[in-house]
Amino acid sequence: MRRLTWFNTTSLTLGFAFLYLPMVILVIYSFNSSKLVTVWAGFSTKWYGELMRNEAFLDAAW
């Protein structure tokens, strides 16, 4: 295992964090019980439930 310089390790970590954080945040917020995107009100899967019931989404996906 070749040792990476601190510069390279930082580049890789920050780079991939930049690429993936928004998606991770998105997933975390999909479990947000509050309707407001940015205010965290507790863990909930209710939006997934709503998705299953939403005709338009289901039609589009299927």
Next chain:
Amino acid sequence: MSEALRPVFAPWNDPDEKPLIQFKNVTKRFGDFTAIDDLTIDIFEREFFALLGPSGCGKTTLMRMLAGFETPSEGTILLSGQDIAPIPPNKRAVNMMFQSYALFPHLSVWENIAFGLKREGIKGDALNGRVDEMLRLTRLERFEKRKPHQISGGQRQRVALARSLAKAPKLLLLDEPLGALDKKLRQDTQFELMDIQEKTGTTFVIVTHDQEEAMTVASRIAVMDEGRMIQVDTPARIYEAPNTVYVADFIGDVNIIDGRATPSGEQVQIAWGEGMSDITGTTDASFEKGDQVHLAIRPEKVSISVEKPDDTPNAFQGKVVDIAYLGNLSTYHVEMPNGQIIKAQSANTRRLSRRAITWDDTVWISFTATAGVLLKR
């Protein structure tokens, strides 16, 4: 003036000579694997020192430690008396010629050669002068504006050489420099290298697996195996006086005869097979009765004849089972009564149709008592 005695170049025999490079108990490990095992050697200025051995013997690792791309796990390496381990490769007075040449593809031949000089801050007339000198030395004047992919393999090799000599290093390392060239070019280049080495007075250390190459160019050869130097000597001594079966076998062709020793006066009798008379040999080493001994004798020292030769202490009868015809020489493979095959080589002084010996002939092979070397291992 009578023919002058040319001084023999042998600084390793001179107790007053200070070596340029000293390895003191150097060991190099890569994880579990020991590449260099407790190696101690002195290399002197103006030597053309060859590291010879099979793949994996450690010769390239040794060279890379001199260049600065590897550091020893244990031991010290001294260059002109100074410990070079803490000095990075870009600050050493050592330059390397890479096996793949490693020419900068985006720079012209001229730029490649000037590269190292520019890093030292040399510019203007001094720079031009030196680069031109290198171009002349390697006969590349016509190609100075070309890029590496626009010249032939042999020319690329010369650019690599010129580039590595440009900074007039104390030590030049050559990593299998002639491997990619065809045989004819290789032979010519070997002599060129020797000329350039003498002319510039640089110490060369060359890594090669080609024993002919080592024999041709080197002032001393170090035969290596598994991280150790088995024998370090001039090409002549390596060939005529190998110190182990390994070295004897590695260089050139050899017959190895195993037997049991019985010392008798100045000579040693060797029992080597049922129903066969003993071989008489001489040696500088001392053997005890019953010792296992290996006789290494070169095929050209074994005479072959149809009639039994008189006065040769070692004469044995056998059958010719094979003949290797090499144009100038023929090597006869003669089978002995105990099954062992001895190779006898002789020059083809007579034309093919007139030769006396052919397949299945019964012949006598013979050699003197001093023709071979007795080895313990």
Next chain:
Amino acid sequence: MRRFALIAIPYFWLLALFLVPFAIVFKISLSDIALSIPPYLPQLDLAKGWEGFTKFLGALDFENFEFLMMDDLYYKAYLSSLKIAAISTFLTLLIGYPIAYAMTRAGEEWRPTLLMLVILPFWTSFLIRVYAWIGILGQEGFLNQTLMFLGLTSEPLIILNTPIAVYIGIVYTYLPFMILPIYSALEKLDNSLLEAAEDLGCSRITAFWLVTFPLSRGGIIAGCFLVFIPTLGEFVIPSLLGGSNTLMIGKVLWDEFFSNRDWPLASAVAVILLLILIIPIILFQRNEQKQRESEG
């Protein structure tokens, strides 16, 4: 001759797939807006015969192009797009190069994983990922919440609906396009070249600038074009993240087409955009060709 026949069919097929839509758009750009479906006149009706065709040609004019030249909005939008595309390309290079470089320095066993991580975002929805940034960059967004929580700022930063958000969005979206060609160029680099440079007196950093960087130039140029050319016509990112403050030609085109229902004008905008892009596209092609030649 035989080789020509072999590529003739795919060549003309691809040519047609490009030329026919372009011809249609070009024709619409020469038409006038009308309250009809489709909303432009004249329309080609082959039933009307040759006379109908000549009348059709007579009704075409360059009115829309003249309008584009005269109205401020359009040339400002083109300039703004060029500026944003250039700056975004530069930023993407600044961020993408170290990542590509670090990827080549990682051990062999890491490479497939890292490559997959770079390509994976392509498999997800581009729209959703841009949407994620709305949630992050807003005044109540994740970024501001984190900064204030850590005490780094006392007031929320205004990023959303400014050009900064557009830059972030573009770099984010096009980063893999920059990383991959640079990675590919760097990976082909022979390590012994760097050792040779060091042996001849370069420090690590000098060796990078004198050997690695010039030899990765082909990858850099390819990456820059792959970012610059699509970014010029980008409209999703400036629409979602840039707000009304950010002027880009893609958005202008969208507005003309859907809000104003002025297909002819929108088509004229598109034609000019394509003409602007011809030069970068040709330069990109020539770079690719030079790359291929030097490799062979």
